[in-house]
Amino acid sequence: MIIHQLSVFLENKSGRLTEVLNALGSENIRITALSVADTSEFGILRMIVSDPQKARDILKNRQFAVNLTDVISIMAPSEAKYYAMVLKILSDLEISIEYTYAFSVGEKSVIILRSSNTDEAIKALKAHEMELIKASDLYKI
Amino acid sequence: MEIWNRHFECMERDELKKVQSERLRETIERVYYNVPFYRNKMQAAGLGPESIRTTDDLHKLPFTTKQDLRDNYPFGLFAVPMSEIVRVHASSGTTGKPTVVGYTRRDISTWSEVMARTLTCAGADRNDFIHIAYGYGLFTGGLGLHYGGEKIGASVIPVSGGNTIRQLQLLVDFGGTVLACTPSYALFLSEAIEEAKINRDDLKLRVGVFGAEPWTENMRREIEEKLRIKAIDIYGLSEVIGPGVASECLIQDGLHISEDHFYPEIIDPNTLEVLPEGKTGELVFTTITKEGLPLIRYRTRDLTRLRYERCRCGRTTVRMEKCLGRSDDMLIIRGVNLFPSQVESVLLEMSEIKPHYLLVVDRVNNLDTLELQVEVDEAFFQDKISQLQTLRQKIQTNLESTLGLGIKVNLVEPKTIERSEGKAKRVIDKRKL
Ligand SMILES: [Zn+2]
Numbered sequence: 026m027i028i029h030q031l032s033v034f035l036e037n038k039s040g041r042l043t044e045v046l047n048a049l050g051s052e053n054i055r056i057t058a059l060s061v062a063d064t065s066e067f068g069i070l071r072m073i074v075s076d077p078q079k080a081r082d083i084l085k086n087r088q089f090a091v092n093l094t095d096v097i098s099i100m101a102p103s104e105a106k107y108y109a110m111v112l113k114i115l116s117d118l119e120i121s122i123e124y125t126y127a128f129s130v131g132e133k134s135v136i137i138l139r140s141s142n143t144d145e146a147i148k149a150l151k152a153h154e155m156e157l158i159k160a161s162d163l164y165k166i
Numbered sequence: 167m168e169i170w171n172r173h174f175e176c177m178e179r180d181e182l183k184k185v186q187s188e189r190l191r192e193t194i195e196r197v198y199y200n201v202p203f204y205r206n207k208m209q210a211a212g213l214g215p216e217s218i219r220t221t222d223d224l225h226k227l228p229f230t231t232k233q234d235l236r237d238n239y240p241f242g243l244f245a246v247p248m249s250e251i252v253r254v255h256a257s258s259g260t261t262g263k264p265t266v267v268g269y270t271r272r273d274i275s276t277w278s279e280v281m282a283r284t285l286t287c288a289g290a291d292r293n294d295f296i297h298i299a300y301g302y303g304l305f306t307g308g309l310g311l312h313y314g315g316e317k318i319g320a321s322v323i324p325v326s327g328g329n330t331i332r333q334l335q336l337l338v339d340f341g342g343t344v345l346a347c348t349p350s351y352a353l354f355l356s357e358a359i360e361e362a363k364i365n366r367d368d369l370k371l372r373v374g375v376f377g378a379e380p381w382t383e384n385m386r387r388e389i390e391e392k393l394r395i396k397a398i399d400i401y402g403l404s405e406v407i408g409p410g411v412a413s414e415c416l417i418q419d420g421l422h423i424s425e426d427h428f429y430p431e432i433i434d435p436n437t438l439e440v441l442p443e444g445k446t447g448e449l450v451f452t453t454i455t456k457e458g459l460p461l462i463r464y465r466t467r468d469l470t471r472l473r474y475e476r477c478r479c480g481r482t483t484v485r486m487e488k489c490l491g492r493s494d495d496m497l498i499i500r501g502v503n504l505f506p507s508q509v510e511s512v513l514l515e516m517s518e519i520k521p522h523y524l525l526v527v528d529r530v531n532n533l534d535t536l537e538l539q540v541e542v543d544e545a546f547f548q549d550k551i552s553q554l555q556t557l558r559q560k561i562q563t564n565l566e567s568t569l570g571l572g573i574k575v576n577l578v579e580p581k582t583i584e585r586s587e588g589k590a591k592r593v594i595d596k597r598k599l
Pocket of ligand 1: 414415416417422477478479480481
């Protein structure tokens with residue numbers, strides 16, 4: 026149930042994102058989801074990729090600062106209320122959300138989130154019969 | 167612990183003073199009669215050769231500066247006919263002309279002698295393999311170490327600078343036991359060894375003799391830890407002779423100056439007064455045996471202090487403290503004196519980062535701005551913006567409290583700050599442009 030998300034430190038400099046994507050593309054790494062969190066000086070690029078370990082090594086060899094982070098992925102209908110429901114389940118248990126992003130696949134959406142307590146979050150979401158996605162399935166999307 | 171030249175390195179201080187005074191008299195006589203520059207200056211000050219009887223009289227003489235060497239470029243200050251000169255070196259001029267130095271046959275022999283003392287100070291002997299990664303050529307580093315290494319009978323490997331891949335291969339294949347290079351290159355090599363996944367047990371390195379640029383105690387610790395060697399600080403400048411002017415012994419508590427050849431003083435760089443023992447100021451040298459280019463009260467621009475008590479190693483020669491920056495490197499930011507080495511010390515105290523940094527000074531609306539770029543350490547990076555912002559804030563706070571200056575810290579990607587294979591470039595001062 027735990028997804029390994031690839032996080033990359035990026036300076037806010039033009040061309041860096043392209044470089045990352047080209048590096049992964051040339052090694053046939055597929056990217057399922059991508060999000061960038063940035064400040065005025067630097068950013069963190071977060072990606073769900075087809076082979077996280079390999080992708081990390083590729084970027085490491087190119088001197089990027091990279092990290093694999095545990096996140097959770099939930100499949101829900103593409104409606105705001107379902108997203109809100111997920112967040113509420115966690116906030117009711119005082120599990121804080123570090124960040125979240127989502128993308129849609131057909132009628133449904135995939136929600137990626139990093140919480141302060143991954144194991145507890147998974148337990149809670151399962152108890153509410155939320156559809157958690159396995160890593161192997163997510164990487165295939 | 168071996169001592170190369172017990173007679174001079176362990177001489178009683180009053181006896182040493184007699185030797186120094188006698189050599190000083192000879193030097194003054196020579197420059198007065200052979201170098202118009204010195205004669206004119208002495209005459210202008212109402213001094214003749216007879217005015218200088220002992221080292222106590224030295225303070226009467228005017229100073230010599232790097233500018234004097236440039237003004238007399240290339241050979242104007244040489245004290246012997248060119249037929250007596252067997253070697254010329256030059257230091258890279260970052261601004262203007264290079265400084266040119268000339269050696270007679272005896273000077274080369276003196277240089278080998280003081281370098282032999284330096285290497286012996288570091289515990290090297292005839293059984294060692296000395297891997298010299300200092301540049302050969304006009305720069306004095308390579309050849310200075312080379313002659314000293316041969317003098318003690320060690321096996322000298324004259325690799326010269328650059329070409330890191332080849333350096334690593336030769337270190338492994340030839341089994342160098344003593345590494346000679348700049349401290350920043352030593353750090354660079356340690357990273358390269360790590361990256362090349364070379365097993366430390368395949369290296370025979372035992373000790374390093376590092377100089378030609380200022381470095382901090384923290385940098386020493388890092389080098390010693392990473393390369394698993396003892397890192398010895400050596401000091402010299404081409405104008406005085408090159409490396410070999412002073413060296414730490416294995417006790418690593420100050421650098422022994424070869425005082426029977428180079429007479430040191432510490433002055434206040436502003437008032438130019440000689441400072442008493444123990445006070446920090448600018449180091450000034452008078453060469454008392456050199457023939458080709460004798461220097462009288464040469465201002466080195468290096469800041470240090472001197473200690474005259476006998477060292478536990480048995481040497482009686484005066485020790486200078488590790489130089490922490492040249493006064494030339496000193497930046498004046500909004501009226502505050504700043505040495506890049508201070509920044510480095512602060513960064514080295516923080517485990518979250520590596521000391522790969524670049525200071526960028528600029529002037530915006532008539533106000534000096536100071537920016538520090540520092541690389542994010544791969545091992546430290548996690549997925550959180552807040553973690554990076556906290557780190558940035560921490561670096562900023564630590565620096566501001568140490569330097570007394572506001573500074574903007576920018577985190578940059580790993581390996582994006584240029585690694586130098588020679589002297590590290592740590593500062594870009596855009597104000598001068
Ligand atoms: Zn000693």
